[in-house]
Amino acid sequence: MDSLWSSIEPLLDGVSTPGRYVGGELGARSPVHDPGRVSWLLVYPDTYEIGLPNQGLQILYELLNERPDSLAERAYAPWVDMEAALRGAGLPLFSLENHLPARAFDVIAFNLSAELVYTNVLNLIDLAGMAVRASERAAGDPIVIAGGHCAFNPEPLAEFIDAFAIGDGEEVVGEINETLAAHRGTDERWSDRAAVLRSLAEIEGVYVPSLYEAHFANGRLLGVSPRLPDVPATVSKRTVADLADWPYPRQQLVPLIEVVHDRLNVEVFRGCTRGCRFCQAGMITRPVRERPAEQVFTMVQSGLERTGYDEVALTSLSTADFSGIEDTVRRIISDPQHGEHVAVSLPSLRVDAFTVGTAAEISRVRRTGLTFAPEGGTWRMRRVINKLIREEDLYGAVDAAFSQGWRRVKLYFLIGLPTERDEDVIGIAVLAKRCVEIGRRYHRSPTVTVSVGGFVPKPQTPFQWHGQDTIGELRRKIDLLRRACRGVRGLTLRWHDPEATAVEGLVSRGDRRVGAVIERVWRAGGTFQEWSERFDLRLWLDALAAEGLCLDDVVHRSRDRDEVLAWDHISAGLHRDFLWSDYQDSLNEAVVEDCRWTPCYDCGACTSGALEHVVASPVPPAGGSQGTGQDLSCGDRVPVRVLGR
Amino acid sequence: MTTTLRFRYAKLGKVRFTSHRDVARMWERALRRSGLPVAWSKGFSPRPLLSFGYALPTGCESVAEYLDVHLAEEEGTPDRPDGEQSETSADEQRPWSPAGCVAALPGRLSPLLPQGVDVLAVGKLGDGVDSLQQAVTSCSWELEVLGVPAEELATRVEDLLDARSAVLRRERNGLQADGDLRPSVRALTVLGAVDDVPGQKVARCRLHAELATQPRGLRVAELVQRLGADLTLVRACRTQQWIERDGIRCDPLAMTGRAEDSFHAPHAEGRAS
Numbered sequence: 001m002d003s004l005w006s007s008i009e010p011l012l013d014g015v016s017t018p019g020r021y022v023g024g025e026l027g028a029r030s031p032v033h034d035p036g037r038v039s040w041l042l043v044y045p046d047t048y049e050i051g052l053p054n055q056g057l058q059i060l061y062e063l064l065n066e067r068p069d070s071l072a073e074r075a076y077a078p079w080v081d082m083e084a085a086l087r088g089a090g091l092p093l094f095s096l097e098n099h100l101p102a103r104a105f106d107v108i109a110f111n112l113s114a115e116l117v118y119t120n121v122l123n124l125i126d127l128a129g130m131a132v133r134a135s136e137r138a139a140g141d142p143i144v145i146a147g148g149h150c151a152f153n154p155e156p157l158a159e160f161i162d163a164f165a166i167g168d169g170e171e172v173v174g175e176i177n178e179t180l181a182a183h184r185g186t187d188e189r190w191s192d193r194a195a196v197l198r199s200l201a202e203i204e205g206v207y208v209p210s211l212y213e214a215h216f217a218n219g220r221l222l223g224v225s226p227r228l229p230d231v232p233a234t235v236s237k238r239t240v241a242d243l244a245d246w247p248y249p250r251q252q253l254v255p256l257i258e259v260v261h262d263r264l265n266v267e268v269f270r271g272c273t274r275g276c277r278f279c280q281a282g283m284i285t286r287p288v289r290e291r292p293a294e295q296v297f298t299m300v301q302s303g304l305e306r307t308g309y310d311e312v313a314l315t316s317l318s319t320a321d322f323s324g325i326e327d328t329v330r331r332i333i334s335d336p337q338h339g340e341h342v343a344v345s346l347p348s349l350r351v352d353a354f355t356v357g358t359a360a361e362i363s364r365v366r367r368t369g370l371t372f373a374p375e376g377g378t379w380r381m382r383r384v385i386n387k388l389i390r391e392e393d394l395y396g397a398v399d400a401a402f403s404q405g406w407r408r409v410k411l412y413f414l415i416g417l418p419t420e421r422d423e424d425v426i427g428i429a430v431l432a433k434r435c436v437e438i439g440r441r442y443h444r445s446p447t448v449t450v451s452v453g454g455f456v457p458k459p460q461t462p463f464q465w466h467g468q469d470t471i472g473e474l475r476r477k478i479d480l481l482r483r484a485c486r487g488v489r490g491l492t493l494r495w496h497d498p499e500a501t502a503v504e505g506l507v508s509r510g511d512r513r514v515g516a517v518i519e520r521v522w523r524a525g526g527t528f529q530e531w532s533e534r535f536d537l538r539l540w541l542d543a544l545a546a547e548g549l550c551l552d553d554v555v556h557r558s559r560d561r562d563e564v565l566a567w568d569h570i571s572a573g574l575h576r577d578f579l580w581s582d583y584q585d586s587l588n589e590a591v592v593e594d595c596r597w598t599p600c601y602d603c604g605a606c607t608s609g610a611l612e613h614v615v616a617s618p619v620p621p622a623g624g625s626q627g628t629g630q631d632l633s634c635g636d637r638v639p640v641r642v643l644g645r
Numbered sequence: 646m647t648t649t650l651r652f653r654y655a656k657l658g659k660v661r662f663t664s665h666r667d668v669a670r671m672w673e674r675a676l677r678r679s680g681l682p683v684a685w686s687k688g689f690s691p692r693p694l695l696s697f698g699y700a701l702p703t704g705c706e707s708v709a710e711y712l713d714v715h716l717a718e719e720e721g722t723p724d725r726p727d728g729e730q731s732e733t734s735a736d737e738q739r740p741w742s743p744a745g746c747v748a749a750l751p752g753r754l755s756p757l758l759p760q761g762v763d764v765l766a767v768g769k770l771g772d773g774v775d776s777l778q779q780a781v782t783s784c785s786w787e788l789e790v791l792g793v794p795a796e797e798l799a800t801r802v803e804d805l806l807d808a809r810s811a812v813l814r815r816e817r818n819g820l821q822a823d824g825d826l827r828p829s830v831r832a833l834t835v836l837g838a839v840d841d842v843p844g845q846k847v848a849r850c851r852l853h854a855e856l857a858t859q860p861r862g863l864r865v866a867e868l869v870q871r872l873g874a875d876l877t878l879v880r881a882c883r884t885q886q887w888i889e890r891d892g893i894r895c896d897p898l899a900m901t902g903r904a905e906d907s908f909h910a911p912h913a914e915g916r917a918s
Contacts (some may be wrong), residue, residue: 010879013704018662024759256663256759258670308674308757341685 001033004091005099011085019257020048021082023096026254026307029061030097031071033104038180040064040072041095041105041142045112045120046530048076053261055315056148057111058249060173070177073097073105077120080527080534083127093127102128106180106189108142110161112150115507116500116530119522121146122160132519134162134210140189143180143196151207152237152284153459153567155224156507158209159515163200166570167237167284168270170246172205179203201231205238207570214512219553221511224569236571237284239609243270243291247299254307263311263345264303268296268328272317273595273613275386277586278375278414280458282317284572286605288596289614293328300332304342311343320350321596323616326358351389356400369408370401377413377427383589384419391431398435402442409435409448415477416455416469416501419587425477428452429484436490449492452481454501458508459567460574462582467558468505470551474498499537503529505555506540511566514554517543575604647684648716649770650747652754653898655708656701657882660761665700668762672712675757681750684717698777698886698897699784699858705865707883709784711777711897713770751910766909768898777897782859782889783831788852789880790869795838795850801872802833802852813871826871829863831855849879855887
C-alpha cells in the first residue's frame, strides 16, 4: 500500500494549522504492515488538538503495536478546510504514521468521548470511502468499531457502527484482534463478513447492533432484542480489575504542535464512588481502582525524563481522593532529577481548604488559576445531586486559594438540575459574589469566573429518566443569573449555548431512530457540531421534523420507571432499581455516602463483575467526604481490597 | 558573567509545517531532557531564558535558524577553556558539565529534537552581543515557484530590480497598507528551471533571494505575489541569515568572538545541505 504523502503535501500550504496532518510525534510508531498482523486505524472524531491527548486512544495504540499479531496507526478529523482540500483532490481520510488511506486498514476504530461528534463519525466513515450505513458496506471493507463513554448508549450510532466495545478497552481489544485474525481471508480481507460480526458478538463486552432488532409501537421503544438465539440479550461492560497490570501509556505521545492538556498525564485511579448523580463517568467506571503509588511515581519519573515536559497531571475523576495523594505529589516535586520547575496539576480538585493547601505546595510555578466545581448554587440543590459541598467548604477553599497567591478562581455550575428552583439559580450568583469579596481581602482585583452548563441527563445514571430543561427554560435561568451577577467587578459569567445542550440531550438519550437524524444533519453539512461556530440548531430541527421526531419527546420528557430505555440492553453493572431508588432519594434530597469508606449499598458495579474497590487506604483522606468533615469509615464492613504492595 | 550559547539549526521536511512557537516548545523540551542548565526568568511565572531569531513562516524550510540559550551560573565550577576533555568521573554522572561539552552539544541535542530539526553548530557568545532580532539585517532564501518558464521569470526579476519602487498592498495585523518592497530586495536571481519533478506539467523555477529584515521585513510570499499573480510558491528554504555592520556582512555565529569558540556538526550540516 502506497503512502499518500506526496499527494497530501501540496495541500498543506493552503490549510490552517498544517502541523495537524504530519504526524512525527515523539512516541509515534511507524508500523510495518504485513498479512500476519491485523491493522487498526484508531480515529478520534475531532480535531488533532482535541484528540491527540486522549489517553484511551493512546493506551490502545501502544497495546496494539506491542502485540505481534496487530498494529495501529492514528487519524483525527481533518478540519473543514482540509476536508474540502482532500475531497477536491479525490483523496480519502489517511493515517498520520504512514499516510495510508483509511480503507487500507482492517479495522477503523472510533473513540467516542462526546456525543456532539457523532456527525463527524459519519463524515469520517464517508471520507474513508465507505458506505456510512453498516448494512451497505462491502464484504471486504474494514470493520468499523467504536468505544468510549458514549458507547454506553450505542443506539443513535447503531446503524453506522459494526461493533461497539463497552467499558475498559485494555483486555477486550486483544480478544477482538484475535477474533479478527481468525477470520482473515486469503483473497478478500474477510472470508465472511457476517461471520466476523457473529464471532465478535460472542466476546464479552462487544455489542454488534445489526444482530439486534429495535421494536417500536406508537412511537415508543418496546425493546431491543437479539435476532438470533445465541446472541446475548444484555451486553455487560468490561472492567479491568487492577490498574497495576496496565501501566499505560508507557510512551505518551508528545505532539509537534500545541494541543489541549499539553503535558504528561498519569492516570492515578479509575472509577469514582463519590456518587454525584449527574455524573455519567462516575457511574459507568465503578468500582474505584487505584494505581499503586510506587507505580504512579515510576510512571511520572520516566515520563518526565522521556518527554521533557515540565508539567504532569495526575488524572482521575477526583484526584484528591487518591490514597496518600500528598506523599505522592511531595515525592514528585522533591525528586532532584526533575529540578525545581516541574509543576504537578490536579485537574479535578475537591472543594476544600485542605486540598488547596496541597495544590499550593505543588504548583510553585505558573500559579494562574484554580477551578472548583460546586455544581449547585444551594446546599439543597447539592443534596439533590449528591455533591456534598457546604458553603463553608467552598469559602474556605476560595479563601485558601486567594491567600496563597492565586488571583483567578473559576467555578463550575450546572443549571437545569432536577427540582431546581429560581433561588437555586440565584444561589450561584450569591456564592460567586461572596467569593469575589473573599478575593478582595487579598488582592486588588481578584477574578471569579462562573461557568454555567445546562444539565443533560445521561444514560446509566440516576437521572436517566429525568426530563431535560427546554431551551427556553435554560435561557430564562441564564437571564436570571445574568441579572443577579450584573455590576459586580471581577465577576465574569460564562454559559454554554442552551441550543447545543438540547442537541446533546437528543444524541445522549436517543434511540435507534435518532440515527437517521444524525445522518440527515451530516448530509446537510453539519460537521464539528461541538464547535460553537459550526453548530446549527436549524439542521437538527429540520432533520427531526423529517423523521417525525421532536425534542420534546426525546429530550424534555420525563420517563416512567417502567418505560424501556434505549440502552437497557447495555449494562454498566448498575442495577436498574438502584438507579431508580437513587433518583427517588435525590428528589427527596436524601444523600448517599462514598461506598469506598462506608458499607456497600449494592449499586451492582462490584457484584455484577465480581470486582472490588482497589485502594491503598480503607479510610477517607483528611478533608473528609467532599470536605464535610464527617467520619465516614465504618470498620471492616467496607468492601475494599487494600493494596498490599 | 553569564554564559550564552548560540545554536544554528535546520528545519527540514514534514516538521516545516509546525509554527515558530511550536519549534520554541520543541526546544524547551529538548533542553530539559539534555540537562543543560538553562537560566530561568524571575517572577510570578518563570520561563526558560531562550531567545529566538526571526520567525520562520509555517511551511518554509531552513538550514539557518538560530537560537540563543542563556545558561544559569553554576557555583563552584572552575572556568576551564572550552573543548577540553573533562577528566573526572563525577562529570560523567552529571547530566551536563559546563567544561568540555560545548563541542558535543549538536550531537547530543539533535536526537532529542523531532526528526527534521537538526543542530548544525553552536558557539559561545561574547558579552554585549545584540539579540538575534536586533542584529540580523537580511536573510537569503532559495525559492521554487510554479507558473512561468525561466526566461519569463528572469524578465520579471529584471523589471523588479530596475524599478525604483515596487508598491504592494499587504496586510499586517489585519490592516491593509501599501508598502514599497523594492528597498527590501537586496538580491534576486533566477537559478534556472527545475525539470526533474516527475509528472510536472507547469513550468517550475528556482530563485535565490536576499531579503532585508530591517527596517521593514519582506515575506517571501509577498515577493512572489509581486512577481506575478500567476506564480505559486511551492518551496522556500532559508539558507542564511546575515548581520551587516559597517558594510561587512557576517554569519550570526561569527558573533561568538574567537573562531575556536564555535563548533560545527559536519554530519548534520551535510544532511541539511
